[in-house]
Amino acid sequence: MKRIAVLTSGGDAPGMNAAIRAVVRCAAYHDIKCLGVAQGYEGLIDGIFRKIEVRDVGSIIQRGGTVLRTSRSERFLTEEGRKKARQQCDDRNIDGLIVIGGDGSFRGAWELQKMGLPVVGIPATIDNDVNGTDMTIGFDTALNTALDAVRRLRDTAHSHDKLFIVEVMGRHCGFIALQTAVAGGAEFAVLPEIPFDIGALCKKLKASRLSGKNYSLIILAEGVMSGYELQKKLAEQAPGYKATVTVLGHIQRGGAPSSYDATIATRMGAYAVNCLLEGKHGVMTGLVNGHMTPVPLPNTWEVKKRLNPELLELVKELSI
Template sequence: MKRIGILTSGGDASGMNAAVRATVRKGLSMGMEVYAIDRGFEGLLDGNIEKMQWHSVGDILQRGGTILRTARSERFRTEEGQERAVSVLDTFGIEGVVVIGGDGSFRGGMELSRRGVHVMGIPGTIDNDLAYTDYTIGFDTAVNTVLAMISNIRDTSSAHERTSIIEVMGRHCGDIALHAGLAGGADDILIPEIELDINRACRRILRGQQSGKRHSIIIKAEGVPVSTAELRDIIEERTGQETRAVVPGHIQRGGTPSRQDRVLASLMGAKAAELLYDDEESKAIGITGGEIRACGLEEALQMKREFNPMLYDLAETLA
């Protein structure tokens, strides 16, 4: 394969730029031409495509977000839009595309694959909700961001002797809440994988008060089926302790990527370029057991994520 494209799609995740950099430079080092597709599938439909050089990806390794930008594309969801996307790629002579994003982005890539385009999927999403890989790009940075918030909120919660509920992102996956809660010493962790028991949460707070604990920290994943405001009111009423809700929102998406995300993104980006150079069929690139591996793109999308209760049980014990 001589000419490839690269795009980022869906929600941004720290480490996407590192993946772009690795794909471009690895591709160029093997003699391929690499083209940036600006604004995801929407930009592809508009032909927003630019040839990349070695210096095009200089000074981006440490930056959050994505220099290629990202956008939703309702047009691409239609068969007409997908056919147009393939036509645009043909016009530029692009034989394969690296798609960096989450499951929605991978499904978009799958539509291109069904029309003959070789697609390499790199998991760029803070949610860590793709079943075929142990970790996604951006997850580690998001967890570290939440950890810093936990430390700051703990200081003020202790000073005011209150309960604080921190709502974190993750859609229907509780990994950010679970990992940040365990590493941050949260008193309780509420995730969609475990049935919500508000009474249990209240009992933990009351037991803490009885043992002399002046404050409590609860980490709640956004996928838990009760609003954070409602949960705050219930806990305050049942425990008698002032309770505050903190929703950091998109702060979790941005910021300088962690060492782990930079390395992971670099390994995955280089692997994507290698697979396209070898004219491999469409693949999803991930990490399992510490090794960078690739499986069929369609196979990856069909995998069901299995929740491992070990970390949750440990967090419960240590809290």
């Protein structure tokens, strides 16, 4: 293992730069040359490589986003695109590739692994929906960003006796919505994993009002519907409840990583390099019960990561 490459793919997540820094510095420690690939798999296909030295990654640990930039590549979904990407690595004598991203990025990494290129994945997505790891890079920061907004909105909701719908990210999973609801004391969480019941929501809101609570917060994962769609449904089913919608959007992706994200990103970056050195490839760097563990890449998407049932029950029990 003399020369490796690293890329970031898919949506950006706070802590990606900390992972890049760890990869570069751990590689240098073991006398391995490191190349950075710009713009994810698109850059891999087009051969946009640059050498990254130890000093090049100084002071990026606290920066959000990714200095390598990222993209979603339609071309890489084709056999021709993957063959071209593989050839670009061969032309530069790349012995191993580290892919920082989510399960979609890992599917691409697995295709390269099957073509003979040793690959290790690092899970980085604010959705926390990658199976085989307790936490993904970026989730903790995004959660705290959402929670900060919810706490501010609660002040206004209380002052004006308002009902707020807060739309958070989560196309196919409700990890951000669920944990924001628990930590923010919301009355209801609308999640992709749970069939939506407008009747149950209206019943909960009515019960809260009868108990003397004149304001409420609903946390909505974007994958279920938009906040404005839910606002319309409430107006139709419960005319007495006029909701105000706040869409947090992409602010959840930006900003400096939390202490937790910077730490696990650093651990995962170094562990990825060591996996390549030890001949462990076709794997993801999983964090399981506090320990770094190699997880076969197919496991990251073949098994769906489930929400914590205890947290689901807590939302019901405590929002009285």
